[in-house]
Amino acid sequence: MTPILTVENLIKTYPAFRLGPVSFEVKAGSIMGFIGRNGAGKTTTLKSILNIVHPDSGSIRYFGHELPGNERVVKQRIGFAGGAVDYYPRKKISDIIAVTRNFYDNWDDVAYRKYMDIFSIDPQKTPRELSEGMKVKLNLVIALSHKAELLILDEPTSGLDPISREELLEIFTALKERGVAILFSTHITSDLDKCADHITYIRKGGIVASDTMESFISCHRIHGEGSNLEEIMLCCEKEDYREKFAE
């Protein structure tokens, strides 16, 4: 089956940072956890695959089609939610939706009302009146109402309380079961322990591994680097500051 998203040898160079080469695939009905510490290149990768940042080289294919030249069609079929981004904070949600819905050919008003009801979002409120968790849910409502087949989520659970995080993880799992693919960038690895099928680990701009969750964990367990994502990340990333200070 054609992967929903294929990234191959993506490279982006900044004066003080080099991303890549980054390669991974996201399949339908799966959750790909994209992990790495702050500044590792997660957001730059996501921005590159959304064509908000221009990579120097590499290939990005959605549904088997190259992104350049097909951006309009591709964006009809994907949704994005970032934990820290909110749009038009003082406009009523109903007004934002009234404008947004016109851009999507597959917009489903019945589905929109259903998800607004499920997530208990009042359309008469403004985004600034929503909690951080509700803002993520609002972005999910928009994505689901236009029947997005791939959700690209940039740290959607960062800054949320444990209950909101748990709720979102339940939602992601339910969506996965309905065939929606999710690319979930986060540094809160415990969230992925509960829901991810695949893991892509990025460190200092380069991909360390991209594999199924089981293979990823077992491979690192064999090398004594931990038995869950947090332990593996800590083992790979932790710097010994005591030694550095002693120098």
Place this chain on the structure above:
Amino acid sequence: MKNLLNKELRLSAHLLSYLFLAFSFMALIPGYPILLSAFFVCFGLFQTFQNGRETNDILYSALLPIDKKDVVKARYIFVCLIQIIAFILMAVLTALRMIFFSSAAPYANNAMMNSNPVFLAWTLLIFTLFNTLFVGLFYKTAYKFGKPFISFIVASMLAVCIAEISHHLPGLEFLNTSDRLPLQLMLMFFALVIFVIATIISCRTAQRNFDLLDL
């Protein structure tokens, strides 16, 4: 494009961009540099750009299923729409003043520029300065508007000064009289051509610059 323009009008536009259209009525004030009315209309439009940065308007737009270049085109259309409304308002007020009050003392003895087709021509040139200097330069970064706006302020104030001085110069008195209407209308149409051509060029350049940007 219809959807993007709808977004500009309903989500992106700051209320002041609409309210500052009322400055068009300054065209009737005698003894005042009435060209500032065009500047204030542009200042109202500036609020939309400032508001856009605060509300993540550009990122929201870039994520929509549209061609990225159309984000810029829609903004130019919105800016021109406001400017055209202001221009029409000023043109109607100018026509009323010239028909009914051309010999009224406050206008007949006005040392400053009266509203006439030359005033409308200068208005179009100030709008052109806004579209090329401010909007054009803004889309080089899509978030820095300090330098573009200062460039516009300096250029437009210079234009206001030149406009107010020019009709006092020997041989150029016709710029502020009511007896050389055909020549004044010709100048206005010439300014209109400059406005259209410069805005189209500026829009295309801004689209190219915006397309290359990493947001």
